[in-house]
Amino acid sequence: MMDIKKIYMDADALLEGHFKLSSGNHSGFYLQSAKVLENPKTAKLLAEALAKQIRESGIKIDTVCAPALGGLIAGYALAAALDVRYIFAERVDGVMSIRRGFEVSKDEKVLICEDIITTAGSALEAADVVKSLGGEIVAFAALANRGFCKRQGSTLEQKESCKLPKDMPFFALADFDFEMYAPHECPLCANGSVAIKPGSRGN
Numbered sequence: 001m002m003d004i005k006k007i008y009m010d011a012d013a014l015l016e017g018h019f020k021l022s023s024g025n026h027s028g029f030y031l032q033s034a035k036v037l038e039n040p041k042t043a044k045l046l047a048e049a050l051a052k053q054i055r056e057s058g059i060k061i062d063t064v065c066a067p068a069l070g071g072l073i074a075g076y077a078l079a080a081a082l083d084v085r086y087i088f089a090e091r092v093d094g095v096m097s098i099r100r101g102f103e104v105s106k107d108e109k110v111l112i113c114e115d116i117i118t119t120a121g122s123a124l125e126a127a128d129v130v131k132s133l134g135g136e137i138v139a140f141a142a143l144a145n146r147g148f149c150k151r152q153g154s155t156l157e158q159k160e161s162c163k164l165p166k167d168m169p170f171f172a173l174a175d176f177d178f179e180m181y182a183p184h185e186c187p188l189c190a191n192g193s194v195a196i197k198p199g200s201r202g203n
Contacts, residue, residue, distance in 0.1 A: 002049055004144065004174035011036045014176075018188040020195040023118065026186040029178040030198055031144055033115035037073040046143050046173060047077035053152065053171045054082065054111070059138050062109045065089060067096065067126040074143050075113040089126040096125035104133035117142040117172065120149055120164045140170045147177030 008014040013035035019027050037043045054061065061084055066075025068090040079086035087102040098104065110130045112123045120140065127137045145151045150158035151172040164170055183189060 002045075002173070004046075005176070007042065007046070008033075008036055008144070008176075011039070011042065015198065018193040018195045020183075020197040021118070021180065023180075024183070025180040026183055026188060026195050027178050027180045028188060029176070031116050031146070031176055032198060033070065033074065033143060036143070037077070037115065043073060043077045044081070047074070047081040050078055050141055050143065050171060050173055051081035053173075054139065054141065057139075057152070057169060057171070059111075059169065060109050061111045061138060063087060063104075063135075064111050064113050065098075065126055065130055066113045067122040070116065070122070071114040071126075071142075074115040078111075078113050078141060089129050096122070096129050098129050098133065104130055104135040106134040108135045109138045110135045111139045111141055112137060113140075114142040116144045116146060117164075117170070118146040118148055119161045120170075124163045137168065140164055140168060142170075142172045145170075145172035145175050147175050151175065 013032045015030040015032055019030040021027055061082060063085040064075050064079035066072055066088045068088050072088055076086050089096050089098050112127050114123050117123060123140055130137060147156055148159045149162040149164045149170055150156060151170045154175055156175050
């Protein structure tokens with residue numbers, strides 16, 4: 001069985017320290033999927049493992065859509081593994097949009113793919129754009145699940161902060177369930193450490 005945590009650690013993509021997350025919360029750990037995906041062989045291996053889960057579910061998928069920037073490589077690799085069309089959504093003046101000539105047909109069956117899903121805010125924004133264009137969202141997927149949402153095959157329960165609809169399948173390769181803290185309750189801050197903000201929104 002594939003050891004996803006080891007793959008992240010071997011790629012120096014599971015960081016330990018004091019981090020400010022996109023949500024504003026703090027954590028002693030940070031997943032940097034870009035470090036895993038910079039190796040095309042690893043990206044292909046992970047995408048094929050994720051595609052296997054999705055195919056076994058029997059869900060019909062016409063297209064994979066990924067929110068930029070984090071989901072771009074993971075989404076493309078998954079679309080290649082599933083042998084389906086690939087498009088992406090991006091923020092324009094802070095609003096998620098589908099541009100660059102991409103079109104969505106009425107009732108086109110679309111899977112939303114991220115590299116990491118935390119509360120799934122960006123994934124849900126991309127899903128809303130697809131639906132506004134007439135597409136049908138059939139599933140969500142990510143390489144890694146931060147433990148807020150319940151993925152297929154996991155014993156973790158969905159937390160209240162997860163934005164994914166409970167009746168929609170969510171596929172991921174592993175759960176990374178790290179403690180997170182509000183800044184005023186962060187024990188790392190209390191010890192005098194200063195949080196840094198890695199990742200695409202603050203790097």
